[in-house]
Amino acid sequence: MKLHQTIFFIAVIVILSSCSNTKHLGADQALFVGSKEKIISTANLSSSKKKSFESELHTLVRPVPNSTILGARVSLAIYNMVKEPKSKKGLMYWLKYRVGEPPVLASNSALEKNRLVLQNHLDNKGFFMDSVIMDTTIKNKKLFVTYTATVGKRYTIRKISYPTDSSILAKAIHKRAINNKKGILLRPGAPYDLDRIKSERERIDNKLKNFGYYYFSPDYLIADVDSTIGKHKVDIDMRVKKETPAYAKLPYRIRNIYVYADYDIRSDTSLKSAKSYNGYTIIDPKNKFKPVMFSRALVFHKGELYNRNAHNLSLNRLITLGVYKFVKVRFEPGDSARTLNAYYYLTPTNAKSIRLQLSGLQKSNNATGASLSLNWLHRNIFKGAERLNISINAGYEKQISAGFNTSILNAGAQADLYIPRILAPFKFNTNGAFVPQTKISTGYQFYNSTSQYLLTSATASYSYIWKGNLRNENQLTPLNINYVQPQNITDSFQHILDSNITLQRSIEKQFIIGSIYNFNYNSQTKPNRKISNYYFNGNIDVSGNVLGLITGANANAGKQKNIFGSPFTQYIRLEADLRHYWRLGNKYRSFNSRLDAGVGFAYGNSQQMPFIKEFFAGGVSDLRGFRARTLGPGAYYAGNPLDTIVVDQPGDVKFLLSAEYRAKLFSIVRYALFADAGNVWTLKDDPYRPGSKFTGNFLNQFAIDAGAGLRFDISLLVLRLDVAFPLRIPYILPGGEKYKIDFGSRDWRRNNLVFNLAIGYPF
Numbered sequence: 001m002k003l004h005q006t007i008f009f010i011a012v013i014v015i016l017s018s019c020s021n022t023k024h025l026g027a028d029q030a031l032f033v034g035s036k037e038k039i040i041s042t043a044n045l046s047s048s049k050k051k052s053f054e055s056e057l058h059t060l061v062r063p064v065p066n067s068t069i070l071g072a073r074v075s076l077a078i079y080n081m082v083k084e085p086k087s088k089k090g091l092m093y094w095l096k097y098r099v100g101e102p103p104v105l106a107s108n109s110a111l112e113k114n115r116l117v118l119q120n121h122l123d124n125k126g127f128f129m130d131s132v133i134m135d136t137t138i139k140n141k142k143l144f145v146t147y148t149a150t151v152g153k154r155y156t157i158r159k160i161s162y163p164t165d166s167s168i169l170a171k172a173i174h175k176r177a178i179n180n181k182k183g184i185l186l187r188p189g190a191p192y193d194l195d196r197i198k199s200e201r202e203r204i205d206n207k208l209k210n211f212g213y214y215y216f217s218p219d220y221l222i223a224d225v226d227s228t229i230g231k232h233k234v235d236i237d238m239r240v241k242k243e244t245p246a247y248a249k250l251p252y253r254i255r256n257i258y259v260y261a262d263y264d265i266r267s268d269t270s271l272k273s274a275k276s277y278n279g280y281t282i283i284d285p286k287n288k289f290k291p292v293m294f295s296r297a298l299v300f301h302k303g304e305l306y307n308r309n310a311h312n313l314s315l316n317r318l319i320t321l322g323v324y325k326f327v328k329v330r331f332e333p334g335d336s337a338r339t340l341n342a343y344y345y346l347t348p349t350n351a352k353s354i355r356l357q358l359s360g361l362q363k364s365n366n367a368t369g370a371s372l373s374l375n376w377l378h379r380n381i382f383k384g385a386e387r388l389n390i391s392i393n394a395g396y397e398k399q400i401s402a403g404f405n406t407s408i409l410n411a412g413a414q415a416d417l418y419i420p421r422i423l424a425p426f427k428f429n430t431n432g433a434f435v436p437q438t439k440i441s442t443g444y445q446f447y448n449s450t451s452q453y454l455l456t457s458a459t460a461s462y463s464y465i466w467k468g469n470l471r472n473e474n475q476l477t478p479l480n481i482n483y484v485q486p487q488n489i490t491d492s493f494q495h496i497l498d499s500n501i502t503l504q505r506s507i508e509k510q511f512i513i514g515s516i517y518n519f520n521y522n523s524q525t526k527p528n529r530k531i532s533n534y535y536f537n538g539n540i541d542v543s544g545n546v547l548g549l550i551t552g553a554n555a556n557a558g559k560q561k562n563i564f565g566s567p568f569t570q571y572i573r574l575e576a577d578l579r580h581y582w583r584l585g586n587k588y589r590s591f592n593s594r595l596d597a598g599v600g601f602a603y604g605n606s607q608q609m610p611f612i613k614e615f616f617a618g619g620v621s622d623l624r625g626f627r628a629r630t631l632g633p634g635a636y637y638a639g640n641p642l643d644t645i646v647v648d649q650p651g652d653v654k655f656l657l658s659a660e661y662r663a664k665l666f667s668i669v670r671y672a673l674f675a676d677a678g679n680v681w682t683l684k685d686d687p688y689r690p691g692s693k694f695t696g697n698f699l700n701q702f703a704i705d706a707g708a709g710l711r712f713d714i715s716l717l718v719l720r721l722d723v724a725f726p727l728r729i730p731y732i733l734p735g736g737e738k739y740k741i742d743f744g745s746r747d748w749r750r751n752n753l754v755f756n757l758a759i760g761y762p763f
Contacts, residue, residue: 005737023080024644031142032106033143035058035114035140037145037147038147039053039148039151048714053125057149058145063104064112075666078668079101098668099669105362106143111134113701115147118149124193125154126191126237127152127155130150133150140431153232156232157186157235161235163238167249168252169249185747186672191579209307210307211307212306213250214249214340220244222240223238234589244622248611251338252338253338254306254339254341255302255339256341257279259345260297261283261346262284273607282294288380289323292384294369297321297420300342313330313433314329316433320433320434321435325347327347329344330345335669352379357375367399367542370395373393373398384420389417392412393413394410405446408447409450409703410445410447410451412457415441416441417441419437423438428464436466449543454486454487457484458482461480461481462475464478476520479515480513482612484511485509485566506611511568512544514543514544515546516541517542519540520524520540521536522534522536524581535578535579536578536579538577544571544606548603548605567605569606570599570611571601572603573600577763579763586668591660591661592660593659594656594657596655599654600653615652616654617651617654617703619756620758620762623703625676625726625754626705626726627709629648630649632730634689634692636690640663640734652680655678655679658674668713669711672711674762676704676705677703700728703726704726707722721757722756724754
C-alpha cells in the first residue's frame with residue numbers, strides 16, 4: 001500500500017474500534033477504562049514518594065481494563081464484531097475469544113472493594129486513620145474512577161524489642177540474628193511498614209534455620225505494635241508465641257545421611273546393598289554411580305547442625321549434575337535426642353540419548369542441497385556424572401546459475417566432555433550452589449567448494465565453568481586452539497581473491513592459540529517482579545602472548561614467526577554487552593535497551609585481527625535496517641547502495657545502541673517498535689576501504705534505523721518477524737545524492753525495507 005493508503009487504513013481501524021467498544025452494552029452497563037490514584041499529603045510528603053505510593057496503589061486496582069494499541073481497544077472491537085460462534089472450535093471461536101477480549105465492566109461493589117484495599121495498603125505503610133475517597137465519571141458508557149487518598153504524617157518506629165528470656169531459643173535469636181546488626185530490617189526512626197515486619201520475621205527464621213532450628217517457623221513469631229504512644233510513633237515488640245511447640249525451640253544435628261542413588265517408586269528401600277563412604281550411606285545396587293560423586297555434591301556432613309543453606313545447596317548441586325530428573329530429600333527424627341536423619345531419593349534420567357536431524361535447503365543464489373547431523377549424548381560416561389556429547393554433521397549443496405556450476409561439500413565432528421569438578425593444579429572453592437565443571441572440547445571441519453577451494457579447520461579447548469550464584473556464570477578457557485588451513489585454491493578463484501581483499505581474508509591461514517575469559521550476569525535468571533532488570537556479558541580474548549614472548553615475533557619489523565607452516569596470531573579482543581529491561585505496568589509491556597561495544601588490537605606477530613575474531617554490523621539482532629554483515633566499516637560501503645550488496649565487512653571496533661518497546665497484541669502475539677544505531681570501524685587506515693578508520697568524528701558515521709515487528713511467543717520458542725529501514729546512512733550515495741525516506745517510491749522500498757525472520761528476541 002502507498003503511505004496515504006496505510007494511514008487511512010490505520011485511521012479506519014482506530015475509528016471502528018472506538019465506535020464498537022460500547023454499542024453492545026446494556027443500559028445499566030459501563031466499560032471500565034481505567035483509574036487514577038492521587039495522594040494529598042498534609043505533612044509535606046515529597047513528590048517522589050507521592051509518585052511511588054500512587055504507582056503502588058495503581059497496581060492494586062482491579063479489574064484491569066481492556067488492552068489498547070495506539071489508544072484503540074482493537075481486541076475488544078474484534079470481540080464485539082464477531083458473532084457468537086456455534087462451536088468452541090474453529091476460526092470464529094479463535095478470533096472472538098483468543099484474538100478478541102470481552103468488555104471489562106466494573107460494578108460498584110468491585111470499585112468499593114478497591115477503595116478498601118487501597119485504604120488497607122496505606123494503613124500497612126504507616127498512614128493510620130487516613131481516608132481514601134472514590135469518585136466515578138461515566139461518559140458515553142465509559143467509566144473512569146479516581147481514588148484520592150488524604151494522608152497525614154507517616155508513623156515511624158520508636159523502639160524495637162526482641163525476646164529477653166533465658167531460653168535457648170531467645171539466646172539464639174539475639175546471637176544469630178540481632179547482635180551483629182547486619183541485615184536487620186527494623187530500625188528506630190524507620191517508617192512503619194507491615195511488609196518489612198513480615199520480612200524481618202522471615203529473616204530471623206532463616207538465621208535460625210542455618211543453626212539447627214529445623215522445626216521453627218516465621219509464624220511462631222508475633223509482632224505486637226503499640227501506636228498509642230503519640231507523636232506518630234510506634235513501639236514493636238517481637239516475641240515468640242506461647243503456643244510454639246517445644247521441639248521447634250531447639251536446634252537439631254544431622255545423625256545419618258542416606259542416599260538412594262538409583263531410586264524409583266518400585267525400588268527396594270532396604271539397606272541390604274548399602275555402602276558407607278565418607279559418612280554417607282549410599283544405596284546403589286547396580287553401581288551406576290561412583291560414591292565420590294556424592295561427597296562432592298552433598299554439603300551436609302554427619303554430626304553437623306542442620307543448616308538450610310546446606311540443605312538447598314545440596315539439592316541444587318544434585319540437580320545441576322545433569323544425571324537426575326527427580327531429586328527429593330526427607331528429614332526424619334534420628335534415633336537419639338535432637339537429631340535428624342536425611343534421606344535423599346535420586347531418580348536418574350536416561351543415561352544415553354541420540355538425535356538425528358535431516359534438512360533440505362533452497363537458497364536465493366539457486367543453491368539446492370541437504371544436511372545431516374547426528375548427536376550422541378552420554379550423561380554418565382565414567383559413572384561420576386561426566387557428560388560426553390559427540391556430534392557429526394555433513395552437508396551437500398549444488399549451485400547452477402548462468403553457466404556457473406559448483407558443488408559444496410562440508411562435514412565435521414565435535415566432541416565435548418564435561419567433568420563435574422575443576423581439574424587444575426590449583427585449589428578451587430566448590431561450596432557454591434552449582435557444581436563447577438571442566439570442559440574439554442575438540443573438533444574438525446572441512447568445507448570443499450569443488451570449483452574454488454578446500455578449507456579445513458581444527459579446534460581444541462580446555463575450559464573451567466563455574467557459577468557464583470544463579471545469576472552469574474564464569475568461563476575461563478586457559479587454552480584455546482584454532483587452526484585454519486586453505487588448500488587447493490583454483491586459478492580462477494585465486495583471480496577473484498586477488499581483486500577482493502575481504503574475501504581473501506575470509507579464507508586466510510590462521511593459527512590461534514590463546515586464552516579467553518567470559519563473565520555473564522542476568523538478573524532475570526531468577527524470576528522476579530522488579531521494574532528494572534539487567535543483563536551483562538563481558539569477554540576478554542587474548543591470543544599468542546606467550547608465543548610472542550618466547551619467539552620475539554614482530555610482523556611490523558619483518559620478524560613474523562610460523563607454527564606448523566602458518567603464522568600464529570597475536571591480538572587482544574574486548575567486548576561488553578549491557579542490556580536493561582524496564583517493565584511498564586504489566587509483564588507484557590516493557591522498554592528495553594542495549595549497548596554492545598568491542599575493540600580488537602592486533603600486535604606482535606599479526607598486523608591485523610583474524611577475520612573470525614572481527615566485528616560486523618547489520619542483521620537480524622544488530623542494526624536491523626541494514627542487511628547482515630554489510631554495514632561499514634565507517635563511511636565505507638563495499639557495494640552499490642542502490643542495487644549491489646557485498647557481505648562480510650569486518651571491523652576492529654564496534655559500537656551498537658538499540659532500544660525496543662514491547663507489548664502484547666493478542667493471545668500469543670506480541671508487537672515491538674524499535675530503533676538501532678551504530679557501526680564498525682578499523683583502527684588503522686585501510687587503502688582498500690577508504691573512510692573506514694575510527695576517528696574522533698565517529699558519531700557522524702553512525703548508521704540509524706527504525707522499525708516494527710511481531711513476535712509469536714509459544715513458550716518453547718519465540719518466532720520473530722521484523723521490518724526496518726534506515727533513518728540515517730553513514731556512506732555517500734552514488735552521485736553524491738542525499739539519502740531521503742520515501743515510502744511512496746517502489747525503488748526506495750525495494751532497496752531500503754529490510755525484513756528479518758528469526759528465532760528469539762534480538763536482546
